[in-house]
Amino acid sequence: MRRFLTLPDVAEALNISMSQTRALINRGELEGIQIGGRGQWRVEEAKLDEYIDRLYAEQREARAAKAETQ
Structure with missing residues (x-):
């Protein structure tokens, strides 16, 4: 497995x-x-994984916030 x-x-x-x-x-x-x-x-590769995980978390938070306002 490569690192970079x-x-x-x-x-x-x-x-x-x-x-x-x-x-x-x-x-x-x-x-x-x-x-x-x-x-x-x-x-x-670990930084790319962190970036992707952060995007998933942001999307979950955005959906949760949207659900609270509806």
């Missing part, structure tokens, strides 16, 4: 474009690091 994912790997896992993937990192929503002399971005 490339941005194309992340984009594929989330089924989004590369520009959307870069935007997530630039906004700090998804944590990534730059590695090497060319500054290639990598995302730790």
Whole structure:
């Protein structure tokens, strides 16, 4: 099992474009690091999992809040 994912790997896992993937990192929503002399971005698999878990939690909270107001 590998520890780090490339941005194309992340984009594929989330089924989004590369520009959307870069935007997530630039906004700090998804944590990534730059590695090497060319500054290639990598995302730790655990950070991607945390991001996905956080989105699920946010969705649950939003649905619960919506249900309370109805």
